[in-house]
Amino acid sequence: MEDQHPQICYDGVSPCESKGYSADNHDPDAVEESEDTVTSGSQEVSPEGGPTLPILQKIVDLSSKIKVLKEEHALVSNQVKEIKNCSFVEPEMSKALQLLNTELGTLKKQYLEESSERKRLYNENIELKGNIRVFCRCRPLNQAEVGNGCASVVEFDASHDNELQILSTDSSKKHFKFDHVFKPEDSQETVFAQTKPIVTSVLDGYNVCIFAYGQTGTGKTFTMEGTPENRGVNYRTLEELFCSSESRSRLMKFELSVSMLEVYNEKIRDLLVDNSNHPPKKLEVKQSAEGTQEVPGLVEAQVFNTDEVWDLLKRGYSVRSVGSTAANEQSSRSHCLLRVTVKGENLINGQKTRSHLWLVDLAGSERVGKVETEGERLKESQFINKSLSALGDVIAALASKTSHIPYRNSKLTHMLQNSLGGDCKTLMFVQISPSSADQGETLCSLNFASRVRGIESGPARKQTDVSELLKLKQMTEKLKQEEKETKKLQDNVQSLQLRLTAREHICKGLQDKVRDLEFQLAEERKTRIKQETRALATASSTTTTSRQPREALPTITEKKPPLAPTRSMRMPLRRITNFMPQQPSQGPPPAKRFSDASHATSKENNNGNNNSLRRSSSVDINALMKPRRSSVAFRPAPPPLAIATGNNKTLQPRRRVSIATLRPEPSSSYMMNMSTPSRPPSISSFRGGNPRKARYSNLFTPDRNLVTPNAMKSSSRFNKSPVVGGGGGSVWKPTHPTVVALQKKAVVWSPLKFRNRRPSFIPRRASSAATDLVRREQ
Numbered sequence: 001m002e003d004q005h006p007q008i009c010y011d012g013v014s015p016c017e018s019k020g021y022s023a024d025n026h027d028p029d030a031v032e033e034s035e036d037t038v039t040s041g042s043q044e045v046s047p048e049g050g051p052t053l054p055i056l057q058k059i060v061d062l063s064s065k066i067k068v069l070k071e072e073h074a075l076v077s078n079q080v081k082e083i084k085n086c087s088f089v090e091p092e093m094s095k096a097l098q099l100l101n102t103e104l105g106t107l108k109k110q111y112l113e114e115s116s117e118r119k120r121l122y123n124e125n126i127e128l129k130g131n132i133r134v135f136c137r138c139r140p141l142n143q144a145e146v147g148n149g150c151a152s153v154v155e156f157d158a159s160h161d162n163e164l165q166i167l168s169t170d171s172s173k174k175h176f177k178f179d180h181v182f183k184p185e186d187s188q189e190t191v192f193a194q195t196k197p198i199v200t201s202v203l204d205g206y207n208v209c210i211f212a213y214g215q216t217g218t219g220k221t222f223t224m225e226g227t228p229e230n231r232g233v234n235y236r237t238l239e240e241l242f243c244s245s246e247s248r249s250r251l252m253k254f255e256l257s258v259s260m261l262e263v264y265n266e267k268i269r270d271l272l273v274d275n276s277n278h279p280p281k282k283l284e285v286k287q288s289a290e291g292t293q294e295v296p297g298l299v300e301a302q303v304f305n306t307d308e309v310w311d312l313l314k315r316g317y318s319v320r321s322v323g324s325t326a327a328n329e330q331s332s333r334s335h336c337l338l339r340v341t342v343k344g345e346n347l348i349n350g351q352k353t354r355s356h357l358w359l360v361d362l363a364g365s366e367r368v369g370k371v372e373t374e375g376e377r378l379k380e381s382q383f384i385n386k387s388l389s390a391l392g393d394v395i396a397a398l399a400s401k402t403s404h405i406p407y408r409n410s411k412l413t414h415m416l417q418n419s420l421g422g423d424c425k426t427l428m429f430v431q432i433s434p435s436s437a438d439q440g441e442t443l444c445s446l447n448f449a450s451r452v453r454g455i456e457s458g459p460a461r462k463q464t465d466v467s468e469l470l471k472l473k474q475m476t477e478k479l480k481q482e483e484k485e486t487k488k489l490q491d492n493v494q495s496l497q498l499r500l501t502a503r504e505h506i507c508k509g510l511q512d513k514v515r516d517l518e519f520q521l522a523e524e525r526k527t528r529i530k531q532e533t534r535a536l537a538t539a540s541s542t543t544t545t546s547r548q549p550r551e552a553l554p555t556i557t558e559k560k561p562p563l564a565p566t567r568s569m570r571m572p573l574r575r576i577t578n579f580m581p582q583q584p585s586q587g588p589p590p591a592k593r594f595s596d597a598s599h600a601t602s603k604e605n606n607n608g609n610n611n612s613l614r615r616s617s618s619v620d621i622n623a624l625m626k627p628r629r630s631s632v633a634f635r636p637a638p639p640p641l642a643i644a645t646g647n648n649k650t651l652q653p654r655r656r657v658s659i660a661t662l663r664p665e666p667s668s669s670y671m672m673n674m675s676t677p678s679r680p681p682s683i684s685s686f687r688g689g690n691p692r693k694a695r696y697s698n699l700f701t702p703d704r705n706l707v708t709p710n711a712m713k714s715s716s717r718f719n720k721s722p723v724v725g726g727g728g729g730s731v732w733k734p735t736h737p738t739v740v741a742l743q744k745k746a747v748v749w750s751p752l753k754f755r756n757r758r759p760s761f762i763p764r765r766a767s768s769a770a771t772d773l774v775r776r777e778q
């Protein structure tokens with residue numbers, strides 16, 4: 001068919017490819033069309049006869065298949081429609097589901113909490129009662145004893161269900177107290193009701209050991225195994241474990257497995273292995289890597305229900321070593337141990353546990369002489385007594401809390417090492433006979449049981465699955481490592497925080513300092529304004545008496561100098577000079593005075609020839625020595641081009657004295673508007689802003705044309721000499737009354753006066769030079 005289908009398509013039925021035969025094509029019209037196409041195709045294929053029949057047959061087959069597919073398609077389409085119709089329920093359903101999920105989550109959480117609380121209380125209750133508990137059970141007098149006229153020597157206290165008394169031959173009573181005392185009439189159910197709490201601890205992950213101890217024929221096997229009619233602790237325990245695990249199945253998943261073995265003449269025998277055809281495998285107690293005692297090779301049969309358990313128990317009991325003794329027709333000649341291994345997994349948090357429950361029916365303690373004295377029975381009795389003695393030693397060691405517990409002295413104690421004392425729960429049934437004939441053995445057993453009851457064991461410990469333990473260990477290691485790293489990081493963060501705090505403290509100190517200094521500066525400025533105002537007032541008052549400068553001089557010199565800000569806050573100074581603006585009425589023409597100086601500057605720069613400089617200096621000094629000499633603010637040098645014109649006169653002072661310079665202004669009227677801003681605004685704010693502010697900024701902000709005394713020291717001292725007059729060759733004439741006044745009067749202040757009062761922004765050399773000058777002038 002695969003060979004012919006392409007042929008059909010090649011012969012003109014190509015539409016079949018596009019329409020498709022696949023059942024995936026859900027379009028019924030398309031399917032119908034394709035069917036028609038196939039039919040027409042068949043007509044085309046067989047026009048000349050030949051091998052047309054098989055093809056036609058196949059086409060017919062295909063047609064029928066298509067019909068079937070069409071029907072299926074229709075069915076599916078209907079279903080899809082139905083589902084689509086039902087889709088309106090979806091949002092409500094999903095909402096309801098969400099709600100249910102939330103509720104389920106909450107319930108699970110609550111259940112977990114309650115469950116863990118129940119476990120805690122339950123185990124706390126058992127611990128309070130004691131992790132080693134002793135129950136005493138007295139069997140009824142049997143027919144033989146009654147026939148022999150034996151009386152009961154055991155008395156029970158009706159008001160106290162945990163006490164009994166043994167009547168001695170001398171009519172004295174020996175008092176014993178246990179965790180519970182079962183009377184001869186107590187049923188198996190009653191016994192198990194008291195046992196159950198300890199049994200279910202194994203589901204919580206605790207190792208548990210229940211053993212029956214007592215004289216032969218006192219009912220140990222009856223208590224542990226029971227009979228088919230009166231099943232004992234073993235069967236009931238497994239029944240209870242299944243029941244409890246079922247009730248916890250939503251929270252925990254349990255796996256129960258059973259092993260059965262006996263210790264016969266100090267040999268371990270697996271009771272679940274059929275040894276009838278071959279000699280029994282030798283089993284030994286080994287210590288695992290985790291420190292637990294294991295019996296490698298021991299069968300561990302997983303059980304899922306009580307029927308399986310009962311079958312197993314029956315099988316094991318059937319192969320147990322029993323023999324007839326004088327005391328018991330079916331006497332156990334070995335210690336029979338039923339081990340129930342419980343593996344638990346918490347379905348919510350994934351925690352896993354693995355614990356053991358040992359149910360031990362010990363061989364009867366007996367006086368050799370009383371039971372058998374020879375043969376195999378004697379040998380058995382010796383081994384039994386030896387192992388029971390070892391058990392007694394272990395219990396004595398546990399009671400006396402010695403560091404060494406002799407678990408390895410017998411196979412029995414060695415196997416029970418993890419479930420006897422220590423961190424596990426132990427329950428001992430001490431079985432006694434009420435018969436006066438067994439009074440001695442009864443007292444022995446009760447004394448031994450009392451010693452066991454006296455053992456103070458520590459709190460029971462939950463047994464975690466070993467693999468889980470390893471995982472937890474790894475996680476703990478990882479956690480420790482991470483904690484270390486976290487601590488390191490925390491230390492680093494702490495040290496960085498300390499450093500940050502220290503820096504912040506320093507910053508705060510600096511900010512405070514800056515604030516103080518700003519305040520000081522503001523104060524200084526205020527003072528300066530006052531001084532300037534006063535100087536202006538004085539100047540205006542002295543304008544009228546300008547013809548008597550000598551008289552005014554002392555008054556002015558007494559005035560305070562211009563503002564001298566603190567060292568840290570002082571503004572860069574303008575060039576200090578004793579330049580005197582040109583006075584048309586006084587002194588020689590400036591052109592003559594300063595032309596030489598200009599020439600000298602170039603010479604000094606080029607050749608270092610100081611002669612002309614000295615000449616010009618002498619001219620300057622002469623000029624300065626004139627009565628109208630005064631220190632004023634002056635304009636810095638104009639651009640070099642302006643100087644090159646030769647129309648500008650540059651002043652080249654030899655001495656650097658006095659006060660800040662003024663920047664050249666297009667209009668000389670700036671002095672009229674001068675006032676001191678409280679704080680120098682930024683340069684940028686002056687550019688396109690208030691021209692008044694801009695003007696003041698020029699006064700108080702550093703400028704690259706500004707020459708401080710120090711700068712003058714290092715650079716050519718005459719390069720920035722002021723010029724007389726502005727650019728364009730016009731002579732600058734002061735119009736401001738203060739300047740005019742200062743031109744007329746020698747306004748000189750001595751920094752010496754203020755040296756001790758406040759730090760001067762004028763360098764000492766310059767100040768002293770100015771003082772010298774003034775002194776000479778005076």
Ligand SMILES: Nc1ncnc2c1ncn2[C@@H]1O[C@H](COP(=O)(O)OP(=O)(O)OP(=O)(O)O)[C@@H](O)[C@H]1O
Nearest residue numbers: 139140216217218219220221222328331332363364
């Ligand atoms: N509480 C009891 N009620 C009724 N019968 C009992 C009770 N305890 C023991 N018996 C009977 O006493 C007999 C001896 O009991 P059992 O075999 O259990 O003793 P044992 O301690 O296991 O002896 P051994 O150590 O020799 O195995 C049995 O026939 C048993 O049915």
